[in-house]
Amino acid sequence: MAPSTQTPFALILAEMVVAITAVILFCLEYPVDFRSRLWENGGELGYNSNPNKRIYYYANHLEPPEVPFIWSQSLAASNLAIAMLGLVVFVARTIMSRLRCLPHHINIIYDMILFSLWAIGLAGQTSSDLSDPKHPSPHPWYLTRGCSVSWDRTRGYCHTAQAGFAISIMAGILYGTRLIREIVLVAYASGQRHQSKGLVLNTDDIESSESFYSDGEWESLEQKTSRNSLVLSPVLAFFPSDSESRW
Structure with missing residues (x-):
């Protein structure tokens, strides 16, 4: 069975908060009018394209430009889906x-998936609005200019969008840190296993060496005994009967 450990409580708490x-934040951002109001606010101030001018395309029977992804409902839905997936994964692995x-x-699989999804979510939240050549916007105005320039009725939306962007950064850092931690733990455990295998092999080598030297010593002892018997054999030849009776 693969090794498993308990996740530190501090890491569980941090993931729960994030x-x-x-x-909560992306549920607040999910309604259709949330991003449309921010889009309208920036358009009226000249920071990006103006959704109110799209009516002229319809009046002249022209196809309006595609809604920029930064102001689309697809971005709100994808952000909420990523957040919900993160919550489900948190509960499951806790x-x-x-x-x-x-x-x-x-x-590692969980953290790789969530880190990648949050990175994609951050890319979407900082995407551009280039649908109006006269008012190009490389990044959303509420991230580059702040909420001090927003209308009073959209200031709450502005702060919520900023908070959603901030929590997305925190989530990316959290899951990236978790991913690095898990990889380090796996590498450390693998190193420990290799080290323990090396110790077992060294022990076997030592035992085989000891048995080898013991056999050699025994052979040298037998050789010394045979040599002594050869040296004494001429002397014992003069006293065969006495030697046999004594032994």
Whole structure:
């Protein structure tokens, strides 16, 4: 069975705070009018394209530009889905960790997936709005200019969007740190196993060496005994009967 350990309580607490906060913030951002109001605010101030001008395309029977991803409902849905997945994974592996049935390689898979998803989410939250050539926006205005320039009625939306971006950064750092930690633990455990195997092999070599030298000493002892008998044999030849009676 693959080795498993309990996750430190501090890491569990940090992941719980990040997972729950992310779900709450992206639930607040999910309504359709959330991003449209931020889009309108930036458009009226000249920071990005203006959604109110899209009516002229319809009036002239023209196809309007595609809604930029930064203001689309797809971004809100994807962010909420990532946050929900993070919360589900947190609950699942917390239970598995308490039961000591959470192998390191499962943790690595979870952290790789969540780290990648949050990185994609951050890329979406900082994406551009280039649909209006006169007012290009490389990044959303509420991240580059702050909420002090926003309207009063959209200031709460602005702060919520900033908080969602901040919690996404924290989630990326958290799962990246967890991923590095799990890889280090797996590498350390692998090194310990190789070291223990090396010690077993060294012990076997020592035992075989000891048996080899013992056999050699025994052979040298037999050789010395045979040599002594050869030296004494001419002397005993003069007294055969006495030697036999004595021995």
